[in-house]
Amino acid sequence: MKFINKLFINAGLFSVLSLLLLIPVFAVTMSSFNTKIEENAEVLSAQDESINKEKELYNDIPAELEDIIRKVEIEMANQAAESSATNELEIGN
Amino acid sequence: MFSKLLIKLIDQAIVPAVVLVSTRIVSMALLAMYFEIPFELTRKGFIFEGKEQYVQINSYSMLIITAVLAISLAFFLLKAHVFHDTHITPKLTATLFSLRMHGMVQSSLDLYTKGAIWISYAYLMTILTGALALYSFIYSFVFYITLAIAVISSILLITDIENEVKTSKDDGLDPNVTFLEVNTN
Numbered sequence: 001m002k003f004i005n006k007l008f009i010n011a012g013l014f015s016v017l018s019l020l021l022l023i024p025v026f027a028v029t030m031s032s033f034n035t036k037i038e039e040n041a042e043v044l045s046a047q048d049e050s051i052n053k054e055k056e057l058y059n060d061i062p063a064e065l066e067d068i069i070r071k072v073e074i075e076m077a078n079q080a081a082e083s084s085a086t087n088e089l090e091i092g093n
Numbered sequence: 094m095f096s097k098l099l100i101k102l103i104d105q106a107i108v109p110a111v112v113l114v115s116t117r118i119v120s121m122a123l124l125a126m127y128f129e130i131p132f133e134l135t136r137k138g139f140i141f142e143g144k145e146q147y148v149q150i151n152s153y154s155m156l157i158i159t160a161v162l163a164i165s166l167a168f169f170l171l172k173a174h175v176f177h178d179t180h181i182t183p184k185l186t187a188t189l190f191s192l193r194m195h196g197m198v199q200s201s202l203d204l205y206t207k208g209a210i211w212i213s214y215a216y217l218m219t220i221l222t223g224a225l226a227l228y229s230f231i232y233s234f235v236f237y238i239t240l241a242i243a244v245i246s247s248i249l250l251i252t253d254i255e256n257e258v259k260t261s262k263d264d265g266l267d268p269n270v271t272f273l274e275v276n277t278n
Contacts (some may be wrong), residue, residue: 005094006094009094009095010095010096010099013095013096013099013100014099015101016103016151017102017103017106019098020103020106020107020110021106021110021210021213021214021217022217023110023113023114024109024110024114024117024158024218024222025217026115027113027114027117027118028117028155028158028225029138029221030137030138030139031121031138031139031140031141031147031150031151031221032137032138032139032140032141033140033141033142033143033144033146033147034140034141034142055244065184080173
């Protein structure tokens with residue numbers, strides 16, 4: 001009985017020590033980036049390029065203007081994604 | 094009933110854990126402010142808008158944590174090599190006592206428990222930076238720096254342990270006999 005008590009107490013102490021060692025590791029992993037916007041932007045950009053190839057859009061437009069149009073389209077898509085997320089939240093409530 | 098060694102290790106692990114966690118939080122916030130990168134602080138932690146910004150802040154934050162780890166390990170290794178009670182020079186002992194800094198003289202139990210904790214953190218950080226570098230969440234040079242610090246500090250700790258073993262061998266006494274049992278005739 002005494003041996004089992006000792007074993008449990010020392011196992012408890014060891015788990016406390018392990019937890020203390022892992023706290024900084026958890027602290028490091030507690031950060032990330034907004035993947036939704038990134039994914040939306042990547043998908044939209046890919047879609048945009050394929051549509052452009054099909055329709056032969058931007059052929060007569062300078063490259064700088066094409067970049068600006070793309071950025072505006074990505075921004076609009078981000079806003080649309082954010083507003084849809086807000087709507088989902090409202091429905092949930 | 095309680096293992097004294099485990100209690101000592103827990104006692105020694107609290108301060109490093111607090112130091113590393115606070116370094117992480119403060120460095121993330123300050124770096125985001127310095128690079129003028131917007132972030133959100135949620136229950137999931139720091140959330141950045143894009144991957145590039147996240148990688149930049151994460152890398153420099155890990156570099157600062159590694160620097161704190163390196164400074165702590167350097168201080169510990171200095172105490173182990175210079176102020177260790179088994180191989181401290183008599184002259185330095187006298188100087189420390191005259192300056193009332195005898196608290197700097199460290200016993201083997203204190204040193205090796207501290208060493209075990211700091212080296213454990215160094216290797217945990219190496220594994221973590223390795224995993225983050227593998228998935229391109231930090232710059233890979235941060236992993237190499239952390240690995241180098243962990244390896245160098247391990248080598249220096251081993252040399253101190255060798256000094257300790259050498260000293261106890263050189264004293265010419267039988268380690269199995271206590272000083273009360275030594276024949277003084």
